Amino acid sequence: MVDLSQNPLDLIFHALGDETRRRMLAALVDGERSVGELAEPFTMSLAAASKHIKVLEAAGLIKREVKGRTHLCRLDPGPLGSAHQWLSAYEHFWTGRLDVLERLLRAEDAAFPRNRQDGE
Template sequence: MVELNSPPLDAVFHALGDATRRRMLRDLAGGARTVGQLAEPFAISLAAASKHVKALENAGLLRREVRGRTHYCRLEPGPLATAHQWLGFYERFWTGRLDELERLLREEAEKTPPRTGDDR
């Protein structure tokens, strides 16, 4: 089980809590990008894009390599696996709850006689 009080997990969910960063991660899944390329789909400055990249980097979701003045970013999927594992607990919880609801509804349906057109 993933540790509930995990600063790395907190950083991952913080990073994923922003739509711009989620889109950047999706773009990185297609391969390495420069910070400028990550900023391109948005109406944001390179400075703003760099702040988003830093949040992703702090969460361990990307690795940045500097070549000259160009910063290349590459997806690091490991922390996403940890978040997925943590969410898996709740997926099992809700699946169990929904299975129980389905069972109760089926029992109720079996107890109730079917309605005919004359019952109105």
């Protein structure tokens, strides 16, 4: 069980760590959906779908509104921005590593040119 007193990023990444929840979020990009509509593509009960939705709600990734007997869910992209900001800190690291790799490969290509006439 997820401890709801955790860091918000922990809740976001926990929610995003499940393929079903990621697919539910993807469905909400096009607009709000009922719990039944979110559950429909999956072979699961409404109760199981509701558990996934509660995890997404706890992470702040979706908002649920009750209209009569219908529960409508909509995407709240704000927390995704927080996750993106956290991940972007590593972009510099990976860009630097890839730049080093590119330099090494170019140096190797320069040191050992292929004989293009042999088709190698």
